Amino acid sequence: MSATTTNPRHSTGGTPVPPARKRNSLAKGKLPKWAIWAVAAGAIIIGAAASTLTGFNIAAFAIYSAIIFLVAATIITTVVEGKRRGTNAMWTYLIYACFIVALIPLASVLYTVLEKGLPGINSHFLFSSMNGVTGAVDNQSVNDGAPVVGGAYHAVMGTLLITLWATLISVPVGMLTAVYLVEYGQGKTLSKAITFFVDVMTGIPSIVAGLFAAAFFGMILGPSARMGIVAAVALSVLMIPTVVRSTEEMLKIVPNELREASYALGVRRWRTILKVVVPTAISGIASGVTLAIARVIGETAPILVTAGIASQINMNVFANWMSTLPTFIYYQIMNPTSPTNVDPSVQRAWAAALLLILMVMALNLIARLVASIFAPKKGR
Amino acid sequence: MTTNALTSKSSTSGRMGDKIFSGAALAAGILILVTLFAVAVFLLIQALPTFFADPAEVSGGQGFFTYIWPIVVGTVIAAAIALLIATPVGLGVALFISHFAPRKVAGPLGYVIDLLAAIPSVIYGAWGYMVLAPTLVPGFEWLSKNLGFIPLFEGPASQTGKTMLTAGIVLAVMVLPIITSLSREIFLQTPKLHEEAALALGATRWEMIKTAVIPFARPGIISAVMLGLGRALGETMAVALVLSTGNLIPSLIKTGNQTIAAEIALNFPEAFGLRLSELIAAGLVLFLITLLVNIIARGIISRHKEFSGAN
Structure with a gap:
């Protein structure tokens, strides 16, 4: 390519190219x-x-x-x-x-x-809950200049637990679905339907997912069933489509030669998938899952209608109401602990917001790193 | 198949494994379809009492339709404001990243825009409530003074700034990254030859974009906007925090209006009985609206699958 397009002025003779004139006709009118x-x-x-x-x-x-x-x-x-x-x-x-x-x-x-x-981030905020923090306590800290008490420990724990359970539900379902779509269902009507509805599911408003989980468990356990696992189900409705999509993309770029080589050695299909296909794509899948977690960890609306709000530490997702960081922020702003002195509540809300943003950014960063460090080699 | 000891052993255990694994994969796929179906069914069952209740008992006292109509309109207004702002800006940013920014910075810039999408909605809501709303008050006053004759900007302007317009702007910030990242992908997929042909014919950069990039990307742009619309319709926290709610009114800079998602979030924690069923019915309406919007968007994308990078 470069041999045929060398500058003719260089190829015709040894004369150097004349220096460009200050303003030639091409540059006129510019x-x-x-x-x-x-x-x-x-x-x-x-x-x-x-x-x-x-x-x-x-x-x-x-x-x-x-x-x-x-x-x-x-x-x-x-x-x-x-x-x-x-x-x-x-x-x-x-x-x-x-x-x-x-x-x-x-x-x-x-x-x-x-x-x-x-200003609100300190060890007290990180390691204590809102248990026993009332309006009077906040009034006192504003009037006497005492440090703001009450923290988000219960909310951090709630966020981690609910997100963990949502991940435990959605990763197997999402990955298996993607395996079905890529390995088993090529061209079948069912797989087309699944692909379409997974796309549609991506667009479900988060509050509707929350309502679904609330309605579902409400019919089984009675109308006021609010606990961590209901929220986890709501979040997995939001998370599954993301996991399916990213896993599907990753499985698709695993070169077919790898599968064929494995089949040629007499390895069964399920072992080929588990030992060859998935390990090849695992970095992309991991980064997709991390991004999906980052997406649901900040969801507020579904938690609001499924897990309620709590001020004390609750480590059991199967009983009692739970708080998460987003609902903590929401309630600290909407219903300040002390309606007359909102400053301590606002300070707690922003500190929690900072914590939440740090979590989400860290997850995004981890996803990027995982994807770039262990990037699979493409087939072509 | 010949049956010697070796193959029969491996095929019994292996065949079982294959069956279990493919069965599990199939079950997971079907579970997703069932879940989506269940979402619709459970919402419908729980919502039914509202449709058959005595109209006087439904909030507002005049039946479900009178109750839901104003908040459906409110939802559409908020989403419309968001799209009016986010579509041109989002497409501009996408074009900037795909065709104007130097190659080296384009990648990181795309990442910065993706960061916008990563910020949780409650933080946008808190920002809208505490920072944006007070900042916009002088602007609202100016609007009501100078453009007050238009019903949309009828005064007196809200003194807290917690109005429909503020909520719409916050929503615009939230849907912007969606529109940008989808349309950027599509702009980048424009065939290089089309672009170079346009430039070779003497087109300026804008003429190249107008004649080669935009026509190619049009279906993708439409679906990106539709997906943004779906997000804006269903977004809860931004509106719940930013909007100080009230009856349906035309003015965007006065306290008032409400959206479905925010109505549910604000009232659900205290709701029981018929009120609960009403809110679930509202959720069902929202679900159907967003479902319709998303199906249309996905339909456009899949019809132009060969061009679009959104899939």
Whole structure:
């Protein structure tokens, strides 16, 4: 390839390429590079001036500057380079703007969680529950300046236990389903139906999954059956489709030669799957499962309707109400422990939010690492 | 098959293993279908009393339809605001990552956007409640002062900022990563030859995107938006925390309106008897709406499977 496309100027003779002229005819009618920066600087200055007219604030300043820049840059490019390039410039800047706009909430959320959550993180918060913490206690800590008491230990434990049970339910079901889809059900109507409904299940609203589990156990155990395992069932309804999809993708990229080699040695199909196919894909499956856990660990709505809310430590998922970190955050904000002094509750909520985000980020990171370190070699 | 000692031994144990394993795999697959079916059936059974109850006993006193209608409309309004904001921004971000950002930073940027999707919804809700709502109050006041003649922005604006518009914006932030990651995948799958052909004909980058990328990706974009819609319709916590609820009103910047998911989350913990059944019926309605949206979206994707990267 490279041999046929070498620059003809090099191949025809030994004469060096003449240095490029400063402004040749091709570069004519093009805006010099500094012009856009000049327009940006002008837009910022005019934007600042315009925003002071209407009472200065950062948002107005940014919006005015952006609009002025967009209009000015479009007009200047249109005048100098023509209408088509003007349109191109306008869309380019709009798309850059979209990206910046999308980053603002992310930055704001992360900053808020860090800023408000860090002061509340201490060993007391991590290792004690809300048992015995009443409005009077919070009032006292606000009035006397005593440290905020009460923590999220029960909620952390609840989160871990419920997520663990959800994982125990959904990983076998999800993986077996994926094995069926890839190894046994190729082209069958049933497997098409399963694929379709797994896709549909991905879109079930989390609250509906919670209602289903509540309704199901409510019919068996009586209408007020709320405990950890009900929540775990609700979460597995949300988790199974994710596990199926990721496992399926991973099993599909296991090269067929491996299977055929195994069959040729007389190994049974189930042993081939267990000893050859699944181990080859295990890193991808593990990272998919980790991502699925990360997805359900932050679910609030299904827990709210299935596990209730508790203020003391409950390690038994088969009896009594349980709290998880998301419901803990929700209730600390919606129903502060002390309605007159909400600050301690808010502080606990943000500390729990920070904890939850750290958990989710750690899971995401682990998934990425697992996937990249043990990445299977692709078939082609 | 010849029967000597060796093969018969291995085939009896092996055949059993094969049968058990394939049976287990099949059972797991069927379990999923049964679960989905059970979701519908159990919700229906538990919801039935509401449909046959005396209309006067249902919340609002005029039967289930009068009860559910305003919150269905509220759900649709919230989702519509979310999509109106998230679709253009999400597609812009996807285009930025696939066609504008330098190759080296495009990957990490995609990861940053995926982080947005990883943040739990209750944290978005808390952020909307404590940070976004107070920040938006001046904006709402400006809207009611200058655009108050439009019913959507009729004043007086809420002083807490906990309105439908705030909830819609929080929802937009939450569906943005879905739209972005799905459409980014599809933009990246545009045949390189189409793009290069457009550029070779002298098209600018935007003209190349308009003539080669967008037509190719259109079904994918539609389904990405539909999937975002499904998420926005079913999202609970953001609305439950951010919106201060009330009757159905046209103004987006006043206290009022309600969505199905938030209605369930706010009332379920204290509900019993007919009220419980009402909430489950509301959940059933939500389930059917999102099911419809998702089936349409998946249908579009699978019809264009050969192009789309969403699968």
